[in-house]
Amino acid sequence: MVLTPEKQFKVWVKPLVFVAALIPVAFMTIGLLMDTLGANPIEAITRDTGEWALRFLLLTLTITPLRKITGQPAWIRLRRMLGLFVFFYACLHLTTYIWLDQFFDWAEIWDDIVKRPFITVGMLTFLMLMPLAATSTKSMMRRLKKRWVLLHKLVYFAAPAAVLHFWWMKDSKADISEPLIYTTILVFLLGYRVIAWMQKQEYSIGMKTSRTSQKLS
């Protein structure tokens, strides 16, 4: 029996991607238990959870271009899961910060949020991810209808905010190679959408003008 691409995604690709997405957290857990994360394991965990949240966020944004470029609609089946993994790693990242880094010192945490722009932006990013995760179910999708689509446009703000959080956490003049890589990927992903949108505009304008000219003739 030959599986349709839709079925293939459901039976093979999705479970595989699910397991693969858990590999980073598995490595972190093993590293923590075996004490192989180096001299400063909490710093390593903070950095790794944050970077994986960012990577999954960018990965989520590649689904639409991938779907259009390959002409394979089945890709969309991965998007929600990847999006939820963004939230999963972001939760781990935030928990590490609040618990292992600040030890629930709420006054210090508030100080950080108010005084340090990179933490402000990081928190904002998390706040934006929350409603996206909360409304990720099918029933919420049905209930919110058009507003769901509008709400989920938030990802276009969350992604640049996440990259900015990474930039501002790093030295602005020292080694910026990593944030630069993520920025480049983000520019491509958002650029693709802008170009697609512009082409659509041109197309619809073209349609309109051709209609008007028809009327005129």
Add this chain to the structure above:
Amino acid sequence: MLIKIQSAADVQPSEITPESIYQKRRDFLRNSIGIGLSLAAAGAFSPLLAKPDLKLNQLVKSKYSTDEKQTDFKDITSYNNFYELGTSKKDPSRYAHELKTEPWSVTIAGECEKPGKLTLEDFIKPHALEERIYRLRCVEGWSMVIPWVGFSLADVLKRFQPTSKAKYVAFETLFDPKNLHGQRRRVLDWPYVEGLRMDEAMNPLAMLAVGLYGQVLPNQNGAPLRLVVPWKYGFKSIKSIVKISFSEKQPPATWNVSQPSEYGFYSNVNPAVPHPRWSQKRERRIGEFRKRKTLPFNGYGEQVASLYSGMDLKKYF
């Protein structure tokens, strides 16, 4: 006819240290620190060797040592900031071989009676090696307790007889982009430079280190000669020093030049002055789970606070 044009980077024949001399220097270092040739050669960086050796009794114990628990040798030598060898914490130990420490000489210049260029051996020879167990607080918010081996900076500086014009002392790290891959990227303005006010440099706590845990400094920790200023953030303690000069004006300091709003010239450990991107109130002692409070001047206030009396340390951070 062949004409060889000498470039500035070319090594003058006179600069090459004869093997006999640097062998002697190696022996000297080894004997002073009390580790046999075979041990040093058989992987001087193995944590096993960090165990105290009987011969270490030759080291003078310092009254400035802390009795706090010393950070693991492995952590001290695998978690480093030494951008010349790469920007991640693990890079310096991974690329330690890029740093060529033999031959090594130190140039003394500026406002002093006895400028010149000394081989490392001649530089170290007059000083008795002592062990000083100091706290080290990194500006990034972590700290260690390190048993350094070295000698007082003041004793060194006095030898070269600074003149009355010498208000500051400046230090410079080796510039060797051919070998040090980190220096091939403009992450910082190379070579790394640092400076101290003369009275800071003459404070008995300031030292030059040639070893740690009773053995020759591993390359990633700034071999063969580094500064240790325990009441200041770690980046002030410049590594792999090739030049020391006395000056009337405040010398540039690499991180201060790179980010003046984040790293001051003084950079005394101060929990009351936050770094723009994080608080400095607490620190994570490497090996500990919970953070501990950061002390003013890294707990060395008794010895150094008077250096800054009357100064607004929020302004001169």
